[in-house]
Amino acid sequence: MASQDVIIERSDPAVQRIIDVAKHSRSVVRTVLIEDVEPLLQSIHAGVMFIEVYGIDTTPLPADLLAACEKREIPVRLLASAIANQVFKAEKKPKAFGIARVPRPSRLEDLADKTGDIVVLDGVKIVGNIGAIVRTAFALGASGIVLVDSDLDTVADRRLIRASRGYVFSLPIVLSPRTEALRYFQDSGMRTMVFEADGDLTVDDLNAIDERIVLMFGSEKAGPSDEFSSVAAESVSIPMNPAAESLNVSVSAGIALHGRARRNLSASPTA
Template identity: 55%
Template sequence: MPDLDVLADPSDPAVQRLSDLAKPARGTVRTAIVEDQEPLVQALRAGVRFVEVYGESTREFPGDLAALCAELGVTVRLVEPAVLTKVFRSEKRPKVFGVANIPAPARFSALAEGTGDVLVLDGVKIVGNIGAIVRTAVGLGARGVVLVDSDLPTIADRRVVRASRGHVFSLPVLLETRERVARWLGESGLRVVDVDMDGSLSPESLGALEGDVALLLGAEKTGASDVLQDLAADTVSVPIDSRVESLNVSVVAGIVLYARSRRSA
């Protein structure tokens, strides 16, 4: 591996730019930090354009990541530990990270191009759950994920990228209003299935539903909104022991997606 440029001066303007990016995003942002090796690799493979990728100067830079960056023409630089401390402050600092140009927001048209079920998350706000669901959606062949009332300013939120292991860039993830989603669902032709504690169908019965569907999931405590539930042709629930009040929404999403993935087995 050739010698790499080292960012060593904490007063370097480039360090301040990185520090600004490490702060929580507010308003419109065009670049974001993607941290850790797996999310970086997944984002690069998904076609996300990176300004630069960085590694800690006291550690060996991962060879496969270096090769991928070289293949895609992405500059790699090393960073001294003191600089990383300034950038990430009290946070756990990543061994490798990159500055990515945030892709343009996905639109409903992107969902018309693929196959597979669509997940609609209505009022799901916990970023760890969103990231886990997105990762599961990719793993089990979903077409895309639509986020309603998530409070996220961008899908490139560092926490979501981390929780999804970079797969938030691997399929269309939309940030949309409830009204626009309701209109799209009405026009899409997709059968809407509401995943709810009081559903009449079991997960196993999802395999009998022909064609792609829209799986509607709400927050664990409140469920989906009436506006979107009213569009559902079917309701499904996951039976659980009475000692457990409810299941985490990311767990439920995994169960119903797996049930749907088995329909052609």
């Protein structure tokens, strides 16, 4: 790719667009700021449509990012460091970032024709935990995540994009009202399992199950809700030191998904 143009004027329309998109509170989210090289690359590979990608004139953009932008015909420009300081002010200034169009929100129906397990997070609100689970779910072959009572308005939340390292666009993530999610899994015919302290099964038993299942996790503090516990056909526990109070929910999900990885990865069309 040829050398990039440098934005040196505060009046350039791109500068105001970046400032507008970076605002933490927007009533309608149609575009999103995606920061840092790994999330940019993953979002590009996931097919997210970018308006433009930017670097800082003092830091060369890596060749793999430039190549990915060239392949997708994404415009690339640089911001003069002084302009970048004005744009991001007190925020940490990313060395690379892009403005992307927010993809269509995933729906519960989008999960129906997938092959891997589904993860349900019931009342999990810490964005860092959700992001870690997204990365793990993608890496270990799960086909989607359903978020209930997450307090997120969109999966294109800058915090979630950062926490997931951009993988939030690589598999369906559904923000669902509780009643709709309960109805969907009641009617789906899929085998549902809720993770509790004293389960009917242990996580080791998941290895032998050769069918698609739904793995339901509650928040670390409150656990799964009564509604999801009643929908689940079985309960699962993770053997642990009784002196330990609990496991972080992202750790619990990682343990469960690792136990299911052989089945899920072999069933994945991209495996």
